[in-house]
Amino acid sequence: MECSFCPRKCKVNRADKEGFCRVKGLTVARVGIHEWEEPCISGTHGSGTIFFSGCNMRCVFCQNDAISRTNYGREISTETLGKLMLYQQNTGAENINLVSPTQFVGQIAETLEKYKSQIKIPIVYNSNGYESVEQLRRLSGLVDVYLPDLKYADNSLAVEYSSAPHYFEVAAAAIAEMKRQRPKNVFVNGMLRRGVIVRHLVLPGNLANSRRVLDYLASFDRNIYVSLMAQYFPTKDVKAHPLLGKTLTQDEYDEICSYFKQCGLHNGYFQELSSNSESYVPDWSIDRLDKVLSEI
Template sequence: MNCTQCPVSCGADRTLSKGYCGVSGVKLAKYYLHPFEEPPISFKNGSGCVFFCGCSLKCVFCQNYEVSRAVRGKDFTVKQLAEVFKRLEDMGADNINLVNPTHYVAHIAEAMSIYKPSVPVVYNTHGYEKVPTLEIADTFTDIYLPDLKFIDKTLSKRYTGREDYAEYALPAIKFMAKKPLDMRGDGKMLSGCIVRHLILPLAAYDSVEIVKFVSTLPEGVYFSLMSQYTPFGDIKDFKELQRPITRREYNKVLAAVEEYGLKNVFLQDESSSGKDYIPNWDF
């Protein structure tokens, strides 16, 4: 099968060779109970994160650079992937969190046919998605956790090489936002959509446009504003990315959140910036 799961649609036969994403079969960097997601996701026991290697977007500032470039990782069969889901559930995971799953949707769907977790399944994505791929993912997904990175084409072209990011991400997030909200009284999310956004240095103006877009989504959609940007990845040629965001940049985006009337909002503490929040890749 020639792979067309992501918008790049490279057409690689991933049973024989690597695609644009940098991987062929299933390759994982780590799986564990992660305590640092949004409160309804990490909840009490932690989110059962499965970190998939490779990436179809390849942001230069990637906070998980070694993983997205598939430098680290271990090969798994589809059956072993299903066993990972079961193992995390047995460890007490409040959900199964598929981190960067876009280029693995076919593999994940097959693994879910072997073992479907009884806890919610989270689709944790960079947002660069094709709706037909999401329609397949929707068969096993309870919670969508997209990271809306850019609206400005200049930014997406500069930092990912993909000028069409917003052309795919905005319709994709509108699709994900249709997932009905089911939030338990104790604060655990069973179903729904949380749209994330990471503020970048010198890009607060684009963050404001993203806040404006999120304000048009259905009322039950949550917004998670992240201030954790840490200079990381391949940024030697991008001077503007070689510092954390400033208080002034953060406040500008906060003002937009208030201006556009967003109600269901998670705000990240500024102390969340730093490499301490990046997992150790031990595979």
């Protein structure tokens, strides 16, 4: 199969060669409960995350670089992925949260087609937004909640920071398709059962980009739910970068939160600046993953 799971369309045969995303077969890096998503995603019992390895973007500041830049993890079958979803459901997780799923969209669609009828909690598709509309259509009716990023409205930043040409047009089209599939956010007891929340990580020294992102979202749909994230911290790779080497200041974050309201958006989530700490990065221990795999 020549891979065109994402807009890069590398056309490599993933059975024997990696593409830009650096992974071949379906590979997971972590399965666990995550308590620090938006309150309507984490709830009281936590979100049942399944982190996939590799990534189709190369963000210089990536906070999950331990798993996104390599094929770190374990290669599994679609049947095992289905069992992992049921495992998360049995642990009492609020939902099944597929994190960084784009490079495996085909296997995920295949798994959900087989297992969706046994899953009673929402399926969350948690992605960087650099998605193919054609591939997203395969998930129609299978994914309940979309959590895409809209990282950049400025494509020159998307290239410089994430090696992602035409990011804005690609992600805007992906978000439009997600909204087509899940036009209304449906909450039950405060938890999101169906819908879309767009995430935007505010980067230090790049407020003009954040304002353009919010302007676009307000013009697209002023009722859209937006999660403004403050959890940026400089990793070792960007410590020397003149802008990305700094942490976000409270003034910078407050300015973007005010702009959110000024441009007419009114449904959103905000973060404490204290979330910008390496201590919130999940534990990627392979032993932990192997233990889960041995239990399913």
